[in-house]
Amino acid sequence: MGNQKVPTWAAIDIGSNTIRVVVARYISDHLEILATDEEMVRIGESVTSTGEISAQKSAAAIATLRAYKALAEQYAASPILAVATEAIRQAKNREEFLAGVLEATGLVVHLIEGDVEATLTFYGATCGLGKEAPVPARIGVMDLGGGSTELVLAKNMQMNWRISVPIGSGWIHDRYFHADPPTHDDLAVAATFLQTYVQGLRIKQRPPLLVVTGGSANALLRLARYAFHVSAQETHLTYEDLLRCEGLLSALPAQEIAERYKVPASRAEILPAGVLIIRTMMVHLQVREISISSHGIREGVLLAYARHGSQWLQRVRCSARDVTQEAVEVDAEISRAASESAEEPFDRSGHRMLLDRTRKMLERRDEVLKHEDVEAVHRMRVASRRLRAVLDAYESACNPKLFKKAYRCVKQLADMLGKARDTDVMIEHLRAQLEQTPAEEQLGIQWLIDRLSSYREQHQVVLEAFLKQIDEDAWKRKIVACLPVGGVENGKS
Amino acid sequence: MAKARPITNLDTQAPTGTNARVIARTRLEELYEWDKYVDDPYQVHELHNLRIAAKRLRYTLEIFAPVLPEACSGVLREVEQIQEELGELHDSDVMVALLRLCLGSLDSGVGYEDALVKASYQQGKGRFLLNPDMAAYLLNPASAPSAGQRQGLEYLLLDLQKKREEQYAAFRQHWYQLQARDFRREVLTILDT
Numbered sequence: 033m034g035n036q037k038v039p040t041w042a043a044i045d046i047g048s049n050t051i052r053v054v055v056a057r058y059i060s061d062h063l064e065i066l067a068t069d070e071e072m073v074r075i076g077e078s079v080t081s082t083g084e085i086s087a088q089k090s091a092a093a094i095a096t097l098r099a100y101k102a103l104a105e106q107y108a109a110s111p112i113l114a115v116a117t118e119a120i121r122q123a124k125n126r127e128e129f130l131a132g133v134l135e136a137t138g139l140v141v142h143l144i145e146g147d148v149e150a151t152l153t154f155y156g157a158t159c160g161l162g163k164e165a166p167v168p169a170r171i172g173v174m175d176l177g178g179g180s181t182e183l184v185l186a187k188n189m190q191m192n193w194r195i196s197v198p199i200g201s202g203w204i205h206d207r208y209f210h211a212d213p214p215t216h217d218d219l220a221v222a223a224t225f226l227q228t229y230v231q232g233l234r235i236k237q238r239p240p241l242l243v244v245t246g247g248s249a250n251a252l253l254r255l256a257r258y259a260f261h262v263s264a265q266e267t268h269l270t271y272e273d274l275l276r277c278e279g280l281l282s283a284l285p286a287q288e289i290a291e292r293y294k295v296p297a298s299r300a301e302i303l304p305a306g307v308l309i310i311r312t313m314m315v316h317l318q319v320r321e322i323s324i325s326s327h328g329i330r331e332g333v334l335l336a337y338a339r340h341g342s343q344w345l346q347r348v349r350c351s352a353r354d355v356t357q358e359a360v361e362v363d364a365e366i367s368r369a370a371s372e373s374a375e376e377p378f379d380r381s382g383h384r385m386l387l388d389r390t391r392k393m394l395e396r397r398d399e400v401l402k403h404e405d406v407e408a409v410h411r412m413r414v415a416s417r418r419l420r421a422v423l424d425a426y427e428s429a430c431n432p433k434l435f436k437k438a439y440r441c442v443k444q445l446a447d448m449l450g451k452a453r454d455t456d457v458m459i460e461h462l463r464a465q466l467e468q469t470p471a472e473e474q475l476g477i478q479w480l481i482d483r484l485s486s487y488r489e490q491h492q493v494v495l496e497a498f499l500k501q502i503d504e505d506a507w508k509r510k511i512v513a514c515l516p517v518g519g520v521e522n523g524k525s
Numbered sequence: 526m527a528k529a530r531p532i533t534n535l536d537t538q539a540p541t542g543t544n545a546r547v548i549a550r551t552r553l554e555e556l557y558e559w560d561k562y563v564d565d566p567y568q569v570h571e572l573h574n575l576r577i578a579a580k581r582l583r584y585t586l587e588i589f590a591p592v593l594p595e596a597c598s599g600v601l602r603e604v605e606q607i608q609e610e611l612g613e614l615h616d617s618d619v620m621v622a623l624l625r626l627c628l629g630s631l632d633s634g635v636g637y638e639d640a641l642v643k644a645s646y647q648q649g650k651g652r653f654l655l656n657p658d659m660a661a662y663l664l665n666p667a668s669a670p671s672a673g674q675r676q677g678l679e680y681l682l683l684d685l686q687k688k689r690e691e692q693y694a695a696f697r698q699h700w701y702q703l704q705a706r707d708f709r710r711e712v713l714t715i716l717d718t
Contacts, residue, residue, distance in 0.1 A: 083599070122599055221694050221698060225610070378544045389588075420584075424585075469681075478677075479670045484663070487662040
């Protein structure tokens with residue numbers, strides 16, 4: 033079983049749909065894959081319906097992990113690294129499940145966070161990139177899983193943005209599809225939900241190349257090869273290819289898809305959801321085709337181990353944290369605050385939170401005044417809502433007169449931002465609609481866009497005048513002063 | 526829009542986590558006060574209030590996340606989704622109302638006045654749907670749409686009404702899924718831990 037001097041490792045990932053293993057040797061900076069296997073256990077199915085991993089799913093997972101451990105041992109792979117993702121993260125009985133796996137198989141399974149999952153996937157999915165064609169400066173990598181989808185954007189192969197959303201092919205299937213094949217109505221409802229959700233993601237760049245990985249993406253490639261005679265060497269699928277796949281998947285039951293096109297039946301069931309998610313993301317990112325990678329999180333785990341040895345997970349966690357993304361900042365703030373506020377008396381935490389939220393809201397003022405990024409208003413509005421939520425929570429502990437004064441100020445600002453944001457959203461929706469509308473219908477939409485844009489510019493003048501007159505220190509004092517705190521004098525800590 | 530209910534049974538000297546649970550429970554109850562309107566797709570204002578209540582619960586869970594049970598993150602995900610579904614529905618309602626005003630107003634001063642009166646009336650009753658400043662700006666007879674533009678707006682209105690039906694169906698389906706698993710009880714149980 034190979035050269036003893038060359039290290040051989042195995043990686044297992046326990047996903048929402050599938051449990052997979054890869055055994056590989058690491059030779060001169062690249063992985064030589066020795067064996068792979070996958071089993072659709074669909075742990076996410078029971079988590080979506082009951083919030084827990086059922087005894088049946090747990091037993092199936094343990095049986096699969098035992099078999100994978102035996103496979104790794106055949107190749108003398110050591111260590112065997114195992115990670116678990118969204119379905120396990122969401123399961124109420126995750127601790128019990130992980131302890132059961134350890135007891136039954138001896139495998140230590142690392143429950144990784146969404147950002148770590150995205151980082152490892154990026155490492156894995158991009159490891160073979162650039163061998164056949166030059167890679168553009170900006171790329172996106174999307175890992176479509178059963179319970180979550182990770183999207184990473186990178187410049188010159190350095191990740192600079194990422195997000196993990198708790199929506200995957202299994203999740204969409206379980207929640208929206210009630211027939212096999214799914215009905216037109218089910219598909220329409222799921223499509224509306226996905227469009228809504230994706231529109232809410234603040235994706236700032238549109239990379240020219242989108243690499244997609246995950247079981248569903250690879251199954252779609254296989255389907256296109258069998259059904260539409262796409263070349264066996266081809267690893268790209270166009271938007272039209274995906275539409276054709278979708279047509280097929282909505283016309284035939286999963287069992288027939290499985291028999292005709294050599295796709296496992298359990299995978300065929302969730303493929304309509306998978307293709308819908310990929311298509312929605314393609315439309316949002318405005319890419320005409322995707323590149324499909326057969327590598328993903330497992331290869332990423334092995335590459336991380338190759339780079340960092342036993343510290344691989346800690347190092348990946350650090351890298352994931354370095355990527356600038358607003359949600360990450362929020363998470364970090366929450367973690368920091370956690371240590372400070374768990375046992376903190378209510379009035380003290382209120383004082384701290386009011387000051388912090390006021391500061392955060394006012395920090396957004398400059399970018400709104402610049403009027404360059406349409407999302408700036410949205411960010412300041414969200415910050416104002418968080419501040420209002422703090423004020424609402426602490427209202428009964430506040431001095432009523434001072435509270436009213438402070439609340440009025442924040443509400444006035446929030447209303448002005450709301451008018452701006454609502455108009456921006458209307459314009460955005462209309463622009464998206466314009467692209468899909470026949471020419472004779474475009475006249476009306478264009479008229480409305482022009483009128484709304486003109487109104488928005490007029491409102492910007494009013495908003496800027498309001499923002500410019502805000503005295504930041506006076507606002508902080510006014511807001512903090514409404515909550516009297518023992519041990520804190522005049523609102524100054 | 527209903528105002529957030531002030532919470533009176535708080536102990537300012539108690540740990541923040543204890544009070545945060547009381548606040549989250551209140552926001553949850555506020556959310557379910559609008560439950561009776563879920564089956565009526567055209568209770569536009571009530572569905573909007575449900576959305577605002579979802580938003581308040583969401584932000585409460587977010588700002589107190591450090592002191593609430595970890596399982597609240599799953600609750601947050603569902604509440605965010607409800608809020609987003611209702612948000613899209615509300616955006617469509619606003620656009621439909623605006624288009625109806627645009628198309629309903631004649632290109633004469635009388636129609637314009639009527640439309641403005643309607644918009645102001647809605648605001649005056651505290652049942653705010655359209656921003657009257659925006660309505661006034663759009664309905665100005667000096668920049669009224671041409672016949673061709675009006676036809677395009679008619680098509681847009683039809684599209685939006687269809688889309689709105691789909692959005693409502695998506696929201697309602699999700700709401701009933703939550704009901705089926707007794708989401709309210711689930712959240713209360715989490716908050717009790």
